[in-house]
Amino acid sequence: MAVIKQMNIVAEEIATDIIQEIYKQCDWQLGQFLPEAAEGDQVNETHSYLVELVANHISKKITNE
Numbered sequence: 191m192a193v194i195k196q197m198n199i200v201a202e203e204i205a206t207d208i209i210q211e212i213y214k215q216c217d218w219q220l221g222q223f224l225p226e227a228a229e230g231d232q233v234n235e236t237h238s239y240l241v242e243l244v245a246n247h248i249s250k251k252i253t254n255e
Contacts, residue, residue, distance in 0.1 A: 212241060212244050212245070213237075213241060215244075216237055216240045216241050216244065217237065219240065220233065220236060220237055220240065223236055223240070224236055
């Protein structure tokens, strides 16, 4: 049982690192989907949507759907 608990801790840390990387990558790609004058809510909503799309694609690839 201790091994599973330790694996869960490590998996959570990895997930946190991966999420941070997804956010960075989405930040980097965001400009191609927004007008130059975009700011505030438009940027945040577009970023959130892109992150959600990436997460959905990852989920599908992991579960082989």
